[in-house]
Amino acid sequence: MSSTDTAVSTVITGISTLVTNDPSLGDGSPLGLVRDAAVVIEGDRVVWTGESSKAPATDNRVDAGGRAVLPGFVDSHSHLLFAGDRTEEFNARMSGRAYSAGGIRTTVAATRAASDEELEAGLVRHLAEALRQGTTTFETKSGYGLTVADEARALRIAARHTDEVTYLGAHIVSPDFAEDPAAYVDLVTGEMLDACAPHARWIDVFCEKGAFDGDQARAILTAGRARGLHPRIHANQLSYGPGVRLAVELDAASADHCTHLTDADVDALASGRTVATLLPGAEFSTRAAWPDARRLLDAGVTVALSTDCNPGSSFTSSVPFCVALAVRDMGMTPDEAVWSATAGGAAALRRDDIGRLAPGARADLLVLDAPSHVHLAYRPGVPLVSQVWRRGVREV
Numbered sequence: 001m002s003s004t005d006t007a008v009s010t011v012i013t014g015i016s017t018l019v020t021n022d023p024s025l026g027d028g029s030p031l032g033l034v035r036d037a038a039v040v041i042e043g044d045r046v047v048w049t050g051e052s053s054k055a056p057a058t059d060n061r062v063d064a065g066g067r068a069v070l071p072g073f074v075d076s077h078s079h080l081l082f083a084g085d086r087t088e089e090f091n092a093r094m095s096g097r098a099y100s101a102g103g104i105r106t107t108v109a110a111t112r113a114a115s116d117e118e119l120e121a122g123l124v125r126h127l128a129e130a131l132r133q134g135t136t137t138f139e140t141k142s143g144y145g146l147t148v149a150d151e152a153r154a155l156r157i158a159a160r161h162t163d164e165v166t167y168l169g170a171h172i173v174s175p176d177f178a179e180d181p182a183a184y185v186d187l188v189t190g191e192m193l194d195a196c197a198p199h200a201r202w203i204d205v206f207c208e209k210g211a212f213d214g215d216q217a218r219a220i221l222t223a224g225r226a227r228g229l230h231p232r233i234h235a236n237q238l239s240y241g242p243g244v245r246l247a248v249e250l251d252a253a254s255a256d257h258c259t260h261l262t263d264a265d266v267d268a269l270a271s272g273r274t275v276a277t278l279l280p281g282a283e284f285s286t287r288a289a290w291p292d293a294r295r296l297l298d299a300g301v302t303v304a305l306s307t308d309c310n311p312g313s314s315f316t317s318s319v320p321f322c323v324a325l326a327v328r329d330m331g332m333t334p335d336e337a338v339w340s341a342t343a344g345g346a347a348a349l350r351r352d353d354i355g356r357l358a359p360g361a362r363a364d365l366l367v368l369d370a371p372s373h374v375h376l377a378y379r380p381g382v383p384l385v386s387q388v389w390r391r392g393v394r395e396v
């Protein structure tokens, strides 16, 4: 007897607005909205969605009480393997004061000095925080160790908590190699890659002036691909550059940030499979110009929204906050922002089992204390997520 034969079935009824992200369901929009809806869960999967009045019989019944239900958020870009704190740096930046101490290097030093237990405890704390705000899938990266041993242990710890683990030895050139960046690229593509590849699904590089140029990024991603890792790129965040076009050329799953784009960059994204992942928490926390989501969407680019949660440039774990920023400042409609934070994130991770609520999808969902998903942008900063279900189990 298979496990599905014995799985308990549960119906969630009384859903005012259900976001399925399946255009073949409901109103035919990209969000596949169903009013007065129900979702049936069996084991860890969704087995049925539709109008409440047509729901099949189940073992258990939960009444959502006229609230909205959405797929759990898919946060496809975070940096949660770190130690230490950068409050003073943020405070100085927001107070218009110069601040010279080291940026990422500060976090690298603190992370190297932390024990495995401390690193994992920090990760677990931030994951719990994200879960309370509706995130049911997250990607996270190394990149604050920058030695063979420190990068590998970050990934080993991350892999205990998610399948979406990214090797980012190429976050910045390690301070230990400041005089010889080429030797650091050799390390990242050689011994460090050997140690990290078994623990990761993805390889990433920060392609930016002051980090890694286009040729270095190509060498790093190509080496990773040869070891079975799939590319994603930090691209075009602080300035124009080759990152986005390289991402499309290498069929990277995602080009992340995309704040400074030429028309050729937008055309490239529109022509390929690479998702543009926008990270408005970074622009918020550095008072930088917003990425232009409207321009990308109008060109036909697939857009994801994610937190970039990290202690330096975007210390938020809140996808709802990013949705509100995207609607207020990046030209997205509420529907587009919600799609990008769910189905868009799934696309950026090349996953089709999450980011939607249709038969066969994973039963990852959230209940909003509001009648509609639009309230995520309409009521910014309000903790509307009242229930979170992951793999068919209520966790919040």
Ligand SMILES: [Zn+2]
Pocket: 077, 078, 079, 234, 308
């Ligand atoms: Zn990042």
